[in-house]
Amino acid sequence: MNKDAVADGHIDRILTMELARVTERAAVAAARLRGRGDEKAADQAAVDAMRTELNRLPIKGRVVIGEGERDEAPMLYIGEEVGTGDGAAVDIALDPLEGTTICAKNLPNSLAVIALAERGNMLYAPDVYMDKIAVGPGLPAGIIDITAPPADNLARLAEARGCKVSDLTACIMDRPRHARLIEEVRDSGAAIRLIGDGDVAGVIHTTDPAQTGIDIYIGIGGAPEGVLAAAALRCTGGQMQGRLLLDTPEKVARAQKMGVEDPEKVYDMTEMAAGDVLFAATGVTDGNMLSGVRFGGDSITTHTIVMRSSTGTVREIKAIHKDMDKFG
Numbered sequence: 001m002n003k004d005a006v007a008d009g010h011i012d013r014i015l016t017m018e019l020a021r022v023t024e025r026a027a028v029a030a031a032r033l034r035g036r037g038d039e040k041a042a043d044q045a046a047v048d049a050m051r052t053e054l055n056r057l058p059i060k061g062r063v064v065i066g067e068g069e070r071d072e073a074p075m076l077y078i079g080e081e082v083g084t085g086d087g088a089a090v091d092i093a094l095d096p097l098e099g100t101t102i103c104a105k106n107l108p109n110s111l112a113v114i115a116l117a118e119r120g121n122m123l124y125a126p127d128v129y130m131d132k133i134a135v136g137p138g139l140p141a142g143i144i145d146i147t148a149p150p151a152d153n154l155a156r157l158a159e160a161r162g163c164k165v166s167d168l169t170a171c172i173m174d175r176p177r178h179a180r181l182i183e184e185v186r187d188s189g190a191a192i193r194l195i196g197d198g199d200v201a202g203v204i205h206t207t208d209p210a211q212t213g214i215d216i217y218i219g220i221g222g223a224p225e226g227v228l229a230a231a232a233l234r235c236t237g238g239q240m241q242g243r244l245l246l247d248t249p250e251k252v253a254r255a256q257k258m259g260v261e262d263p264e265k266v267y268d269m270t271e272m273a274a275g276d277v278l279f280a281a282t283g284v285t286d287g288n289m290l291s292g293v294r295f296g297g298d299s300i301t302t303h304t305i306v307m308r309s310s311t312g313t314v315r316e317i318k319a320i321h322k323d324m325d326k327f328g
Helices: 014-031 039-054 100-105 150-161 176-188 199-207 223-236 249-257
Strands: 059-065 088-098 111-118 129-135 169-173 191-195 216-222 239-244 266-268 277-283 300-308 313-321
Touching: 014 039, 014 088, 014 111, 014 277, 014 300, 014 313, 039 088, 039 100, 039 111, 059 111, 059 223, 088 199, 088 223, 111 199, 111 223, 129 199, 129 223, 150 176, 150 216, 169 176, 169 199, 176 191, 176 216, 191 199, 199 216, 199 223, 216 223, 223 239, 223 277, 223 300, 223 313
Parallel strands: 059 088, 169 191, 169 216
Antiparallel strands: 088 111, 111 277, 129 216, 129 239, 239 266, 277 300, 300 313
C-alpha cells in the first residue's frame, strides 16, 4: 500500500475490504462461544482474533477507542499500536464484541465492530458514559438537539418526516437510569424499542428505519461506543450528538489527560469522527440488519457491512469461507 495513502485526506480504499476481514475474524471467534453464558471468554476470543488480523494490516495504527485503558486491558487497549508499522498513520476505534451479554445469551444484534480514520480525526474519549441522540440520513441539518426535551426532538423529527409523533419509534437501552426518559418519550406519543445491550447497533439501526423500525436513538451509553456509532453515521449521512458525563473529579481529570478541555461540551458527529472514515461491522448473532455467523459442515458464512464516508458507499458482504483453519 502507498505510504502516502492519506496525504490527500483520503484513506487508501484497499483498507475498506481489509477491515471486513478484521471484523469477520473477530465475529467468528466470538460466535463459537455464543449462548454459552461466558461473556469474558467470548470477548477475549474476539479481542485475540481482531488483534491478530489488525497486526497483518500495512498501517501505523493507534487504538483510540478500545477494550479499556492500558492498566485495565491486556490487549487492544487505548493507545496500543497495531499494524505492521508501514503505510498510513491512522486512528482506530473498535469493539471486538459489541454486546458481550447479548452474545453470551445468543440474543439479537451482537456485532464485531471497527472504524478507522486518518491520525488525529477521532475523539480520544475516556471510558465513561455519554449522553447520545442520533437519527439517520435524509433529514434537515440540526433536526436533533441533545439539550432539548425528548418531546421537542420527536416533534421536529415527525414534522420533517411528514408523519405523526405516534408513528415514530425511539430506541433506548433498558436501564434504570432511563426511567424518566422512557416516561417522557411515551408521554409524547412515540413508541419505544427497548434493548438490553449493544447501543452501537441501536444507533446504526436509525440509518434504515424501513428495515429496522427504529427512527431515533436516545439515551446514555458508553462514550467509546458513541465514537464508533458516530463513525458509522458519518458514512451514511445521519446526524448525532454526544455529551460526556463527567460527574466526578476523577473522570474530569481522566478526560483532561486525553485532551478534553470542556467537560460540558456537546460533540457533533464530525467532532467525534472527522475526515475520511471507514467502518465495518460483522454480525455475531442474528440482528435487524446483519445475520449472525453460520457454521456449516465445510464452511463458515459471515454477513458484514462496510462503509466509507468520503464516497458514501455502503457494501453488504455475505462471505462463505471454505478455509476453516483460518478461523480455527
